[in-house]
Amino acid sequence: MAGGAVSNSTYTSNTNTGAKPGSYLFPFILVTSLFFLWALIHNLSPVLIPHLKKACQLTDLQSSLIDSAVFAAYFLMALPAGAVMRRYGYKAGIIFGLCLYAIGAFLFIPAANSREYTFFLGALFVIASGLAFLETAANPYVTILGNPETATTRLNLAQSFNGVGAVLGPVLGAKFILSGTELTKAQMDAMSPVQMQEYLTAEAGTVKVPYMIIGLVVLVIALLFVVTKMPDVQEVADESIDTNKSTGSIFRHKHLIAAVATQFFYVGAQVGVNAFFIRFAKYSAGIPEREAAILLGWVAGLGFMIGRFFGTFLMSKVKPQILLTIYGLINVALILLAMVTKGYVAIGAVLFVPFFMSIMFPTIFSLGLRGLGKDTKFGSSLLIMSIVGGAICPPLMGLISDASNIQMAYVVPLICFAVVVWFGARGYKLDAAA
Known part of the structure; x- marks a missing residue:
């Protein structure tokens, strides 16, 4: 991933420590x-x-x-x-x-x-x-x-x-x-x-x-x-955790369940945004498939990589949940712009999305695991399994595209990023609110 x-x-490692x-x-x-x-x-x-x-x-x-x-x-x-x-x-x-x-x-x-x-x-x-x-x-x-x-x-x-x-x-x-x-x-x-x-x-x-x-x-x-x-x-084994102590059902951690749902939607958005970009570029700006693929690599791919390092730096100054919320709001705005405009404005909006996606997966992951104690491993497994969202959201986009057009299909990642905004603003602290 x-x-x-x-x-x-x-x-x-069980190898010789004197290597x-x-x-x-x-x-x-x-x-x-x-x-x-x-x-x-x-x-x-x-x-x-x-x-x-x-x-x-x-x-x-x-x-x-x-x-x-x-x-x-x-x-x-x-x-x-x-x-x-x-x-x-x-x-x-x-x-x-x-x-x-x-x-x-x-x-x-x-x-x-x-x-x-x-x-x-x-x-x-x-x-x-x-x-x-x-x-x-x-x-x-x-x-x-x-x-x-x-x-x-x-x-x-x-x-x-x-x-x-x-x-x-x-x-x-x-x-x-x-x-x-x-x-x-x-x-x-x-x-x-x-x-x-x-x-x-x-x-x-x-x-x-x-x-x-x-x-x-x-x-x-x-x-x-x-x-x-x-x-x-x-x-x-983490000796700081009492493995004999029963902590009850994993589902009592409401913030974890929120994180699992959010990760499902986030991965769906990440996959869907990139999956149909070449088709989107052809439809909205008439860009040939080869040129669109190169843009996806050198602009979106490079932006994702740079965004990971820049986002890590920002987290030393801004709380992760706040940065997640801000980045989610920016991506909602970018996808909305891509849906209502044409030409290179729409293309540029989609190409900037990966930069702001870059910190989302690890941030949702870490916020979802906070305070789980002995339930951490099971919670981690649930979060990993939630990447199945990448198998569900692209077909939904394809279904919408076949019924209307590929530009309208980007309403799926729009909704997905709205869920990320909710998690960054409220979902990560559901247990505390209760």
């Missing part, structure tokens, strides 16, 4: 590469949505199922991934996750040959299932690969590669996946059946080489994990 979940557990300085450098590089690998897939989705819509002749609702396949895999595989890690270790879980990732990438080749949309969705589900394993292991691994006093610095450095993926995903997709050929309905109607088949086959085929290369790179990284000595991750 681009948001980068917050971990509340403590981890140690030489720098002995963890290569393992750290390997683990850090995982942050880029999952960000790359997430940020190729906004390119795949318009591309497969064209190649497979889909409606907006059908094309939005690309994100649904990815986030449904996260929802379904999160608990199994954790179980595998506990039984076989984090290194084995990472290698298995990378193998799933590579298999899913290679499945794009027969999917393109068949031009069956369900085949593409299946391939994405396999990739995302692998990502669930990678994200489960990456954070704890980073924290133990070196001096415990610099664990937070290492984690921030590793998570910055999410931003690199957010920038490069759409840019690489524009260059190697999008053909740049955008035919009108009249031009397509004038084609013979043979010409139409050749055109659609050529469009579908552009994914073969990029995803084959991705699969090969992932396999190489998996092999490096196999031959590299990695420390075992062991979770240390």
Whole structure:
């Protein structure tokens, strides 16, 4: 996830504590590469949505199922991934996750040959299932690969590669996946059946080489994990918490339930804003798909990365809930502006949204876990599972777009950001209010 979940557990390594300085450098590089690998897939989705819509002749609702396949895999595989890690270790879980990732990438080749949309969705589900394993292991691994006093610095450095993926995903997709050929309905109607088949086959085929290369790179990284000595991750219980004390139902924490609901809506907004940007740019300003994808990478992706660091700085001066509320209000205003204007004003409004989204996931996460005591781990699991919002909101946008237009579909993220505003203003303190 681009948001980068917050971990509340403590981890140690069972390797020799007398390891030489720098002995963890290569393992750290390997683990850090995982942050880029999952960000790359997430940020190729906004390119795949318009591309497969064209190649497979889909409606907006059908094309939005690309994100649904990815986030449904996260929802379904999160608990199994954790179980595998506990039984076989984090290194084995990472290698298995990378193998799933590579298999899913290679499945794009027969999917393109068949031009069956369900085949593409299946391939994405396999990739995302692998990502669930990678994200489960990456954070704890980073924290133990070196001096415990610099664990937070290492984690921030590793998570910055999410931003690199957010920038490069759409840019690489524009260059190697999008053909740049955008035919009108009249031009397509004038084609013979043979010409139409050749055109659609050529469009579908552009994914073969990029995803084959991705699969090969992932396999190489998996092999490096196999031959590299990695420390075992062991979770240390928090002795400050009385594990024998019953605290009652998790649902008595009203602020946590509010956070779970808000995270659902936030992730839905984050995915939806980016997912349909290329279609939005074409509709509202006539921007070609390749140019729109490059804008998404270099403006929105870079803005998200810069916003994460700037927001972290602001939180040293402004309370997190206040900053969350302000950023939520700004995004409500930006989405509203994008819906009622045309041209580059509307495009600019959408492109600025990721900058203000950047602090939302970790902020909602941390506010939701405040004061949970022994319920913290279960609360964390609920917050992670709430990312299924990324599977629900894009299809709603596709449904609205098919019924009206893509610009009106942005009412979905508008509502989602309004929920974020409510949580920052009131939802985070529901228990205190009671």
